[in-house]
Amino acid sequence: MVSIKEVAKKAGVAISTVSKVLNDYPNVSAATKEKVNAAIRELNYIPNSIAAALSSKQYGRIALILDPKRQTQAIDQIFMQYLMGALDKAKELNVEVETIFTSMIAGMSVEEITGYFVSKSIVGVVIYGLSKEDKVLQRLIAGQGFSFVVVDAPIVNPRTTAIGIDHEQAQYDVAKKTVLDDGCRRVLYIAGRRDGYVTEQRLKGMKRLVEDLGLTMLVRHGEFSEKTAREIAFQYAKNKDVVVCASDLMAIGAMNALTEMDIFRPVCGFDGITLMGYVGKQMNTIRQDFYSISSQAIQEVKYLIDGQAGRQVRMPYSIVKMHYKDIIC
Amino acid sequence: MVSIKEVAKKAGVAISTVSKVLNDYPNVSAATKEKVNAAIRELNYIPNSIAAALSSKQYGRIALILDPKRQTQAIDQIFMQYLMGALDKAKELNVEVETIFTSMIAGMSVEEITGYFVSKSIVGVVIYGLSKEDKVLQRLIAGQGFSFVVVDAPIVNPRTTAIGIDHEQAQYDVAKKTVLDDGCRRVLYIAGRRDGYVTEQRLKGMKRLVEDLGLTMLVRHGEFSEKTAREIAFQYAKNKDVVVCASDLMAIGAMNALTEMDIFRPVCGFDGITLMGYVGKQMNTIRQDFYSISSQAIQEVKYLIDGQAGRQVRMPYSIVKMHYKDIIC
DNA sequence: CTGTTAGCGCGTTCAA
DNA sequence: TTGAACGCGCTAACAG
Numbered sequence: 170m171v172s173i174k175e176v177a178k179k180a181g182v183a184i185s186t187v188s189k190v191l192n193d194y195p196n197v198s199a200a201t202k203e204k205v206n207a208a209i210r211e212l213n214y215i216p217n218s219i220a221a222a223l224s225s226k227q228y229g230r231i232a233l234i235l236d237p238k239r240q241t242q243a244i245d246q247i248f249m250q251y252l253m254g255a256l257d258k259a260k261e262l263n264v265e266v267e268t269i270f271t272s273m274i275a276g277m278s279v280e281e282i283t284g285y286f287v288s289k290s291i292v293g294v295v296i297y298g299l300s301k302e303d304k305v306l307q308r309l310i311a312g313q314g315f316s317f318v319v320v321d322a323p324i325v326n327p328r329t330t331a332i333g334i335d336h337e338q339a340q341y342d343v344a345k346k347t348v349l350d351d352g353c354r355r356v357l358y359i360a361g362r363r364d365g366y367v368t369e370q371r372l373k374g375m376k377r378l379v380e381d382l383g384l385t386m387l388v389r390h391g392e393f394s395e396k397t398a399r400e401i402a403f404q405y406a407k408n409k410d411v412v413v414c415a416s417d418l419m420a421i422g423a424m425n426a427l428t429e430m431d432i433f434r435p436v437c438g439f440d441g442i443t444l445m446g447y448v449g450k451q452m453n454t455i456r457q458d459f460y461s462i463s464s465q466a467i468q469e470v471k472y473l474i475d476g477q478a479g480r481q482v483r484m485p486y487s488i489v490k491m492h493y494k495d496i497i498c
Numbered sequence: 499m500v501s502i503k504e505v506a507k508k509a510g511v512a513i514s515t516v517s518k519v520l521n522d523y524p525n526v527s528a529a530t531k532e533k534v535n536a537a538i539r540e541l542n543y544i545p546n547s548i549a550a551a552l553s554s555k556q557y558g559r560i561a562l563i564l565d566p567k568r569q570t571q572a573i574d575q576i577f578m579q580y581l582m583g584a585l586d587k588a589k590e591l592n593v594e595v596e597t598i599f600t601s602m603i604a605g606m607s608v609e610e611i612t613g614y615f616v617s618k619s620i621v622g623v624v625i626y627g628l629s630k631e632d633k634v635l636q637r638l639i640a641g642q643g644f645s646f647v648v649v650d651a652p653i654v655n656p657r658t659t660a661i662g663i664d665h666e667q668a669q670y671d672v673a674k675k676t677v678l679d680d681g682c683r684r685v686l687y688i689a690g691r692r693d694g695y696v697t698e699q700r701l702k703g704m705k706r707l708v709e710d711l712g713l714t715m716l717v718r719h720g721e722f723s724e725k726t727a728r729e730i731a732f733q734y735a736k737n738k739d740v741v742v743c744a745s746d747l748m749a750i751g752a753m754n755a756l757t758e759m760d761i762f763r764p765v766c767g768f769d770g771i772t773l774m775g776y777v778g779k780q781m782n783t784i785r786q787d788f789y790s791i792s793s794q795a796i797q798e799v800k801y802l803i804d805g806q807a808g809r810q811v812r813m814p815y816s817i818v819k820m821h822y823k824d825i826i827c
Numbered sequence: 828c829t830g831t832t833a834g835c836g837c838g839t840t841c842a843a
Numbered sequence: 844t845t846g847a848a849c850g851c852g853c854t855a856a857c858a859g
Contacts, residue, residue, distance in 0.1 A: 170616075172852055183830040188854060196828055213609075215616045219557060220852035223548050223835050237578060249566060249574040252581075253599055260602055268597055270582055273589055280542075287499075288544045501836055512846040517838055525844055549836030552851050 229292030254463030316473035340374035353410035558621030583792030645802035669703035682739035
């Protein structure tokens with residue numbers, strides 16, 4: 170491996186001069202800068218980021234915490250988009266990212282996770298889909314030992330930023346459109362997992378809608394499972410006018426049930442996953458831009474890390490076949 | 499950050515002694531070892547892996563190269579399994595992993611990628627789903643500048659190991675079962691992308707089957723697209739007895755076409771993705787254990803990196819509803 | 828503007 | 844069995 174020393178020798182300058190050229194320091198004459206660059210090119214020199222990190226002390230990676238087990242497998246798609254958004258942004262910002270699945274830290278205590286992070290030089294963390302029941306992560310966040318960005322969870326503190334669309338308003342909007350289109354009055358709402366923040370928020374949106382429009386609503390928890398939603402629809406959809414679901418997957422389950430029962434009810438979903446294409450049915454849904462959300466999340470941790478503390482962030486969302494909106498979490 | 503120095507001071511020993519305890523060196527008395535460990539515990543000391551890496555010089559990460567764009571989005575699931583398998587294994591082996599999407603290195607030359615890898619201390623690379631047309635990666639592999647493991651591509655050299663199931667045999671087996679179950683003679687085979695190695699291998703399996711059983715076969719390329727497969731089935735399935743597809747997604751497309759045409763033909767797929775559950779139909783398919791394959795891939799790069807050169811690896815696969823087999827790539 | 832010097836935190840000889 | 848000393852490759856004051 171060719172080191173900075175060899176470059177310096179070849180260019181006939183001091184090591185520190187090479188370093189300055191490398192890091193775009195101001196006080197270097199164009200002449201020597203060119204000399205150094207020439208040597209770098211000739212030797213095909215590539216700086217050792219490890220050494221640079223050790224020396225500069227401003228090293229800090231960002232951990233991405235994903236929890237695929239909590240979701241049905243079909244939602245892998247969402248995680249891929251989260252991942253790509255994060256990795257692309259990380260490369261752009263030139264920060265290193267460590268992908269962590271919750272299975273890898275399951276059973277660890279707050280202290281152990283802290284130790285693990287420290288040993289890996291992790292200073293910022295993005296948590297996707299935090300569960301209300303995950304006390305360990307909750308305490309980790311509360312401890313403020315790292316900079317956090319939580320996606321879709323309403324947690325904020327001096328070192329923690331929350332990000333995501335406004336699930337309450339989004340649920341309100343998509344359900345409203347569906348209800349009004351068909352003049353429905355009796356709503357079956359299939360909510361998500363009880364331990365999810367978004368479940369709560371979306372339910373709130375529904376309650377507001379029911380109030381605003383003077384509807385009646387039956388709420389059941391589908392746990393984000395296609396199968397459960399299917400069963401719920403079987404049991405309750407018959408004497409309702411519309412089925413509103415807190416996820417596309419559940420909407421698919423509900424639809425299948427309706428088809429089997431041979432009755433028609435408008436159904437609406439939430440997420441905008443591609444899977445929708447495979448069921449051959451049409452329904453209203455919220456399309457979230459997971460890539461952008463994740464990209465922005467990385468930007469936010471970076472801000473936090475760089476000390477530009479924690480303001481809330483705005484993200485756009487859209488309802489399929491409806492115009493864009495702009496709402497905050 | 500508490501450093502080794504403080505631990506040494508607290509324990510009343512030299513830095514090097516602490517280091518020896520840390521790295522399980524032989525010549526340390528139980529007494530001092532305990533003293534040191536006590537200090538470590540008290541100070542809550544966590545070794546700085548960056549510094550350790552720099553010092554020991556035996557640092558090397560593994561890059562994971564994923565190409566999601568080449569596939570339909572529904573296959574994100576496969577990549578998630580690849581990722582999880584790799585990350586879990588990497589943690590077990592205590593090596594660092596860098597996730598790279600091809601979009602991040604698109605347009606880079608071999609030299610640029612090499613530089614990128616070097617700067618990130620990457621010494622081993624796992625490539626998932628290499629395209630025959632990807633000349634840059636091909637040359638990177640041929641250059642043997644890093645240790646490679648290619649998943650599902652038949653490329654081997656002193657620093658490159660190939661891994662995956664035997665696609666030829668697997669395709670042969672699943673198609674044979676499907677054909678024999680219904681006594682079919684005229685086969686419509688919807689193959690994958692022309693630039694994929696697996697496409698070639700699976701096609702080879704089909705040709706052998708056709709020969710062995712004296713069948714007739716029409717081959718069309720569905721490009722791993724549900725839509726294209728659907729169109730192909732529309733056009734050609736009518737006067738065939740069975741539709742064999744090189745992927746589950748295409749099988750779904752073909753099935754939909756058959757349903758719309760209101761004719762029945764046995765269909766078989768390949769992959770074993772969960773998506774299958776959402777179409778409500780049953781079909782034979784190959785179930786690949788992507789998690790294990792990826793896990794093993796990491797193990798193999800590690801072997802290569804550690805100089806335990808490149809033998810081929812065996813992986814199991816199963817056909818849904820058939821017994822397990824064990825075949826190599 | 829350039830070079831000298833001192834570390835960053837740790838692994839690793841080599842004396843003692 | 845221990846510890847002093849050197850160096851990994853680089854950055855960051857500080858002199859010159």
